[in-house]
Amino acid sequence: MENMTGKVWVLGDDIDTDIIIPTEYLALKTIDDMKQYGFSPLRPELAGQIQKGDIIVAGKNFGCGSSREQAPEIIKALGIQCVIAKSFARIFFRNSINNGLLLIEQPDLYDDIKEGDTITVHMNEHVDYNGKEYPIASLPENLMSIIQAGGLVGAMRKLNGLD
Amino acid sequence: MGMTIAEKIIAAAAGVESVRPGDIHTVNLDRMMSNDGTTHLTVDMYNNQLNHPHIADPKKLVFIVDHNVPSDNPKTAASQKKMRDFARENGIDFWEGKGVCHQIMMENYVCSGELIFGADSHTCSYGAVGAFGTGVGCTDFLYGMVTGTSWVLVPETVKFNLVGKLPEGVYARDLILEIIGTVGANGCNYQVMEFTGEGAKTLSISDRIALCNMAVEAGAKTGIFEPDEKAIAYLEEHGRKPKAIYHSDPDAVYAREYTFDLSKVRPVVAKPDFVDNLCPAEEVRGIKIDEAFLGSCNNGRIEDLRVGASIIKGHKVADRVRFLVVPASLEIYKQALKEGLIDIFMDAGAIVMNPNCSVCWGSCQGVIGENEVLISTGTRNFKGRAGHPSSKVYLGSAATVTASAIVGKIALAEDIQ
Numbered sequence: 001m002e003n004m005t006g007k008v009w010v011l012g013d014d015i016d017t018d019i020i021i022p023t024e025y026l027a028l029k030t031i032d033d034m035k036q037y038g039f040s041p042l043r044p045e046l047a048g049q050i051q052k053g054d055i056i057v058a059g060k061n062f063g064c065g066s067s068r069e070q071a072p073e074i075i076k077a078l079g080i081q082c083v084i085a086k087s088f089a090r091i092f093f094r095n096s097i098n099n100g101l102l103l104i105e106q107p108d109l110y111d112d113i114k115e116g117d118t119i120t121v122h123m124n125e126h127v128d129y130n131g132k133e134y135p136i137a138s139l140p141e142n143l144m145s146i147i148q149a150g151g152l153v154g155a156m157r158k159l160n161g162l163d
Numbered sequence: 164m165g166m167t168i169a170e171k172i173i174a175a176a177a178g179v180e181s182v183r184p185g186d187i188h189t190v191n192l193d194r195m196m197s198n199d200g201t202t203h204l205t206v207d208m209y210n211n212q213l214n215h216p217h218i219a220d221p222k223k224l225v226f227i228v229d230h231n232v233p234s235d236n237p238k239t240a241a242s243q244k245k246m247r248d249f250a251r252e253n254g255i256d257f258w259e260g261k262g263v264c265h266q267i268m269m270e271n272y273v274c275s276g277e278l279i280f281g282a283d284s285h286t287c288s289y290g291a292v293g294a295f296g297t298g299v300g301c302t303d304f305l306y307g308m309v310t311g312t313s314w315v316l317v318p319e320t321v322k323f324n325l326v327g328k329l330p331e332g333v334y335a336r337d338l339i340l341e342i343i344g345t346v347g348a349n350g351c352n353y354q355v356m357e358f359t360g361e362g363a364k365t366l367s368i369s370d371r372i373a374l375c376n377m378a379v380e381a382g383a384k385t386g387i388f389e390p391d392e393k394a395i396a397y398l399e400e401h402g403r404k405p406k407a408i409y410h411s412d413p414d415a416v417y418a419r420e421y422t423f424d425l426s427k428v429r430p431v432v433a434k435p436d437f438v439d440n441l442c443p444a445e446e447v448r449g450i451k452i453d454e455a456f457l458g459s460c461n462n463g464r465i466e467d468l469r470v471g472a473s474i475i476k477g478h479k480v481a482d483r484v485r486f487l488v489v490p491a492s493l494e495i496y497k498q499a500l501k502e503g504l505i506d507i508f509m510d511a512g513a514i515v516m517n518p519n520c521s522v523c524w525g526s527c528q529g530v531i532g533e534n535e536v537l538i539s540t541g542t543r544n545f546k547g548r549a550g551h552p553s554s555k556v557y558l559g560s561a562a563t564v565t566a567s568a569i570v571g572k573i574a575l576a577e578d579i580q
Contacts, residue, residue, distance in 0.1 A: 014348055014349075014437055016543075016545045016546075018525070018543070018545040018546070018547060018548045019545065019546060019547070022525070022547050022552075023524055023525040023526045023548075024525065024526060024530070024550075026200070026526075027231075027236065027238040027239050027242070027526075028238070029238065040552065041546045041547035041552035042546065042552075044552075060349055061348055061349035061352065061382065064348060064349065064382065065284065065543060065545060066200075066283075066284050066524075067200075067201070067282060067283055067284040067298040067299060067300050068200060068300075069201060069204060069300035069301045069302060070201075070204075087349060087352060089349065089352065089382055090352060090353045090382065090384055091284055091298050091299065091300065091379075094299065094300065094303060095299075095300035095302065095303075098300060098302035098303060099300075099302065151302065152302050152303075152306060153208055153212050153213075153302060153305070156306075157212070157214075160214065162214050
C-alpha cells in the first residue's frame with residue numbers, strides 16, 4: 001500500500017456508533033442515503049465538508065457502542081482514507097477491517113494535531129506531521145489484503161477467483 | 164498454567180487443549196443470533212455477493228425481530244419482510260414480537276459452555292449462565308453463517324472479585340454502572356470481564372444478565388460468570404442442560420484484578436453522554452425529566468418490574484411525564500400480568516408497551532425531542548441515543564427510574580413515601 005497524504009478532521013474521545021450514524025437514519029435504503037447524516041449529532045455540517053482522501057484523527061475508544069456495520073461503511077463512503085485514533089472499540093475494529101476501512105492506532109498524534117492540517121501516513125512505519133514522525137504498528141498482510149479488497153466479502157471473492 | 168473459563172470455552176470451540184491470550188484460533192460456533200438491526204444487510208450480501216450461497220447449519224441460527232416492533236414505517240417493514248422470508252426459506256428459527264433478542268436467547272437457547280456470536284453488541288449478556296457470547300457485525304455474521312466458523316483473538320481476562328451482598332434498595336444495575344464508572348468506557352477493551360467470588364454467588368441470574376449485558380460498555384469482548392447451581396437451575400426451568408460446565412483454574416492468569424464490596428454500592432446514575440460519567444444518584448436529584456423508561460435487555464426482567472411496581476403502587480406518574488414500561492419478553496409480560504404488576508403500572512398512568520428494544524435504541528417508541536430529558540434503565544446514554552441530538556439520557560436502576568417518573572424529576576426510591 002502506498003503512502004497516504006490527507007487533510008485531517010479532528011474528533012474527540014469515545015466517538016460512538018450513534019454519533020457516527022444515529023439510529024433514526026439506519027432505516028434509509030442505502031449507505032449513500034445515510035452518509036450525509038454521518039457524525040450529525042456532534043457536527044451536523046461535517047459530512048458535507050469531508051472530501052475524498054481526508055483523514056480522521058481521534059482520541060480513545062473510537063467506534064464504541066453498537067455493532068452496526070453501517071458505521072464503518074459510512075466513514076468509508078464519505079471518502080475517509082483512514083482513521084487514526086488512540087484506541088478503537090473492538091467490534092468497530094473488526095467491522096472496519098471487514099468493510100475495507102483502514103484503522104491505525106497512534107497514541108500521541110491526537111494530542112498534537114490541529115484540524116485542517118495535512119499528514120502523511122507511511123504504511124507500517126510512521127505518520128509524518130509537522131516535521132515529526134509518529135510511529136505506527138505494521139498491519140499483518142492478511143488484514144491488509146482484506147482492506148485492499150474492500151472488505152472480507154471482497155477478499156473471499158478474490159480468493160475464490162470470482163473478481 | 165491454568166486457563167480462565169473464557170479461555171476454556173474458546174479452546175473447546177477451537178478443538179485444542181489450551182489457548183493463551185493473543186493466540187488467534189478458528190472456532191466452531193455453537194449458535195448465532197441476528198436481529199432486525201442488520202439482518203437485512205446480511206441477507207443482501209448472502210443473496211447478491213456469494214457465488215454458491217449456502218448455510219452451514221440453519222439449526223444454529225436464530226433470527227429475532229426486536230428493534231422496531233411492530234414496524235414503524237414502510238422501510239422497516241420491508242427489511243423485516245426480507246428477514247422473515249429468508250428465515251422461512253432456509254429453516255431458521257424466527258421470533259417476532261416476543262421480546263428483546265438477548266432475553267429470548269437467555270430464555271430459549273443459551274447453554275453454559277457455548278460460544279455464541281450475535282450481530283448485536285449486547286450479546287455479551289450470555290455469560291450470565293457461563294456461555295461466551297460476543298457481538299459481531301453483519302459481515303462476520305455472514306461468514307459464520309456460511310462456514311459455521313469464525314476466528315477469534317483470545318482476549319485477556321480481567322477478574323472482578325465480588326464480595327459481600329447488595330444492600331436493600333441497591334441493585335445489580337447500580338453495581339454494573341459503578342464498575343463501568345470505575346474502569347472506564349474502554350477500561351476492558353478487548354478483554355473478558357469475569358465476575359467471581361462469594362458476592363457473585365449472591366446474585367440472581369437476572370442480576371448476572373444485567374452485569375454481563377453491559378460488559379461491552381467497558382469495551383469488553385464479553386462478561387462471564389462461572390455456572391453454579393443457580394445457572395443450572397435456570398437452564399432446567401427453561402428445559403435445557405449445560406453444554407459444558409467450565410471453571411477458571413486456580414492458577415489461571417488475569418490481566419488485572421478488581422475487588423468490589425457489594426455492601427458498599429449505593430444508587431448511582433450515569434450522566435449524559437457517557438456510560439462511565441457516573442455520580443451518586445443524590446447528586447442529580449431534582450433534575451427535571453420528560454420521560455422515564457423501565458425496560459431493555461439490561462433491566463426489563465420480572466425482577467425489575469417488581470421493583471418498579473412496588474415503588475409506584477398507590478402513586479401516579481407525574482403530570483406531563485411519560486413513563487414507558489416495556490417488559491423484555493412476552494414470558495416476562497405474562498408473568499407480570501399474573502402478578503398484577505401491569506395493573507399497578509397502568510393505574511399509575513404508565514404506558515405499558517409490547518416487548519421490544521423501544522427507546523433504549525432510539526427508534527420506534529418513545530423517541531425524545533429537542534432538549535428533552537430521559538431517565539432510563541437502558542444500556543446507553545450516548546449523545547442523541549434516544550432521539551434528538553440535544554436530548555439527554557440519564558441511566559439508573561429500575562428503582563431510581565420509577566421514583567423519577569413519580570416525582571417528575573430525578574429521584575431516589577427513598578423519596579417516595
